[in-house]
Amino acid sequence: MSAELKSQLVAEAEAIGFDLCRVCRPDAVPQVPAGLSGFLEAGHHGQMGWLAERTHWRSDPATLWPEARSVIMLGESYTPKHDPCDVHGMTDRGAISVYAQNRDYHDIVKKRLKRLARWLIAQTGDVTQVKVFVDTAPVPEKPLGQAAGLGWQGKHTNLVSRDLGSWFFIGSVFTTVDLPVDAAEQDHCGRCRACLDACPTDAFPAPNQIDARRCISYLTIEHHGPVDEALRPLMGNRIYGCDDCLAACPWNKFAVEASEMRYHARDDLTAPKLAELAALDDAAFRTFFSGSPIKRIGRNRFVRNVLYAIGNSGDMALAPQAERLMQDADETVSDAARWALKRLSDVANGQA
Ligand code: B12
Ligand code: SF4
Ligand code: SF4
Secondary structure, eight states, X not given: OOHHHHHHHHHHHHHHTOSXXXXXXXXXXXXXXXXXXXHHHTXXXXXXXXXXXSHHHHHOHHHHSTTOOEEEEEEEEOOOSSOTTGGGGOTTBOEXXXXXXXXXXXXXXXXXXXXXXXXXXXXXXXXXXXXEEXXXXXXXXXXXXXXXXXXXXXXXXXXXXXXXXXXXXXXXXXXXXXXXXXXXXXXXXXXXXXXXXXXXXXXXXXXXXXXXXXXXXXXXXXXXXXXXXXXXXXXXXXXEOOOHHHHTOGGGGGOOOOSOGGGSOOGGGSSOXXXXXXXXXXXXXXXXXXTSGGXXXXXXXXXXXXXXXXXXXXXXXXXXXXXXXXXXXXHHHHHHHHHHHHHHHHHHTTOO
């Protein structure tokens, strides 16, 4: 296929709203099987059992769809206007990670991927086949993104781009069209270790490796049931996801604010009041987080997270919220409420 189609594709991706568009072959990531099996054998996936399923596809995208000839890798910036770590000092407020402060990116990126896929079919004829993926499929998005040259897997394990820093989502279009490929990106971390040092829970056993069981993003979003008591104090006021390792990366200084307004923070989600969040019942939770990725974790897990933050706040004015939830019908919520009250009183008595 012609280089002309490729350059039209890149222009179309940009017109649709993507910031990066590059191409690799489906078999361009031979290192993934060893990395994935090391991660799984060490148990670093915790309760994310789905990562240990369909590993033949997650390890080798060429087997996911053998007819595919090219993988178009797309990057979409969500660089915030504000410093996401500012809220950590506001102990009566909760910290929600940047990607979740407004609309769910899965919906936005998927629509754009489908538009690009339709455009490709229109250019190349009905014989062209496409499949689009963002996040939820067994596709090793970061290694494929590096192979196509979107960025490199930094020591925090996510892709870093020289232009977009750490703040971008990844999507892919697998296609039967044989497109010219781009060069892979090289590692530009050098001796930097800012992300490793910034992690509040020491979740990196080594550079480029993460133990998700210690990661606040995993603990607040994926982990069900009570969180290990030793980790709760380290979570601070982070109630959904975590950005500390991303925010620490010096490459972010080249990132410009995202042009997609639906990623910029809702006013009521930049520093929401813990007292108000703890009061949400099921119906109010679903209304408040309509269209947000946070809705997916449900009221109980969310309120559990809010209670850990209340426990860490050192603010006795929040004690009545925890007291009220000690009788909650959900056992994980009532456990979190008891823990929060004890921690508040321990801190007040100088015992923590
Ligand atoms: C599972 C998952 C998580 C888990 C596990 C995180 C992880 N790093 O794997 C949890 C819940 C913790 C998580 C958190 C976050 N996630 Co997430 N997550 C995923 C998901 C669904 C799968 C990732 C995966 O396959 N992990 C398994 C491990 C084994 O894969 P890996 O990280 O590529 O690991 C490789 C290296 O460790 C390497 N390796 C192993 N040993 C060694 C040794 C050396 C020396 C080297 C060089 C390499 C190496 O081999 C492995 C295989 O290639 C992807 C979407 C997708 N389908 O890919 C999104 C994805 C990675 N997440 C994303 C985001 C945005 C986040 C958060 C920032 C959200 C937040 N703010 O809370 C955090 C960041 C935390 C972090 N530092 O990673 C984005 C990242 C975008 C980007 N620019 O890279 C993705 C791509 C979703 C998307 N479509 O945009 N996530
Ligand atoms: S997201 Fe937060 S807890 Fe997870 S590895 Fe990064 S800094 Fe550590
Ligand atoms: S903070 Fe430093 S080590 Fe971490 S990803 Fe960025 S450049 Fe690499």
